[in-house]
Amino acid sequence: ETGVTQSPTHLIKTRGQQVTLRCSSQSGHNTVSWYQQALGQGPQFIFQYYREEENGRGNFPPRFSGLQFPNYSSELNVNALELDDSALYLCASSSIRGTEAFFGQGTRLTVV
Amino acid sequence: ELKVEQNPLFLSMQEGKNYTIYCNYSTTSDRLYWYRQDPGKSLESLFVLLSNGAVKQEGRLMASLDTKARLSTLHITAAVHDLSATYFCAGDDALVTGTASKLTFGTGTRLQVTL
Numbered sequence: 001e002t003g004v005t006q007s008p009t010h011l012i013k014t015r016g017q018q019v020t021l022r023c024s025s026q027s028g029h030n031t032v033s034w035y036q037q038a039l040g041q042g043p044q045f046i047f048q049y050y051r052e053e054e055n056g057r058g059n060f061p062p063r064f065s066g067l068q069f070p071n072y073s074s075e076l077n078v079n080a081l082e083l084d085d086s087a088l089y090l091c092a093s094s095s096i097r098g099t100e101a102f103f104g105q106g107t108r109l110t111v112v
Numbered sequence: 113e114l115k116v117e118q119n120p121l122f123l124s125m126q127e128g129k130n131y132t133i134y135c136n137y138s139t140t141s142d143r144l145y146w147y148r149q150d151p152g153k154s155l156e157s158l159f160v161l162l163s164n165g166a167v168k169q170e171g172r173l174m175a176s177l178d179t180k181a182r183l184s185t186l187h188i189t190a191a192v193h194d195l196s197a198t199y200f201c202a203g204d205d206a207l208v209t210g211t212a213s214k215l216t217f218g219t220g221t222r223l224q225v226t227l
Contacts, residue, residue, distance in 0.1 A: 033214065033215075035215075041219065041220075042116075042200055042202075042217030042218055042219050042220050043155070043200075043202075043215070043217050044217070045214055045215060045216065048214055056214050090154060090155065092215075099143060099160055099162060100145075100157060100160050101145075101157075101215065102157065103147075103154045103155040103156075103157075104154060105153070105154045106153075106154045108152075
């Protein structure tokens with residue numbers, strides 16, 4: 001089991017609402033990446049945070065935003081939720097030039 | 113832009129049989145990863161392949177990387193039911209971007225091992 005923890009584990013929201021997901025990175029890791037995994041698909045890279053700044057972004061609209069805190073934990077915020085945002089959201093922590101990313105257990109978001 | 117393709121998408125195999133999952137990628141990928149995912153669960157790291165010709169083995173699974181062919185394989189030897197899961201390969205271009213963990217995943221191979 002990795003040292004990456006995510007909260008909450010499950011969440012149900014209504015279309016149009018906003019949601020915040022949280023991730024605590026593994027000790028010694030300063031980089032957090034977020035992924036969205038729709039049912040039956042591979043994870044898609046959303047963005048990465050390093051030293052509290054966004055360090056690369058995938059093909060996701062601006063209503064997906066994030067933060068990284070001085071202790072390297074991170075938040076993913078999604079505004080104006082749409083039904084298609086229903087997915088498993090995974091965060092991964094690594095060191096900036098590390099060779100491996102370790103994933104948390106994920107947050108299952110359902111938008112109704 | 114890195115693209116990763118896996119095949120097959122679904123694999124049903126009998127216990128005791130051998131099979132190979134293939135992972136092709138479109139442009140230079142500095143590292144190739146294999147992950148396992150059980151239903152409703154997160155990703156478990158299996159292998160990280162860092163260089164051409166790299167081969168790693170763990171139990172009944174063996175992964176290899178051919179950077180010239182832009183191909184990685186995951187070979188399953190004498191499958192057992194416990195190996196039933198979805199397997200993903202993923203690449204990244206860390207040497208280009210300077211940052212690991214911006215992974216591009218394949219669509220996954222759902223492996224079902226039957227008795």
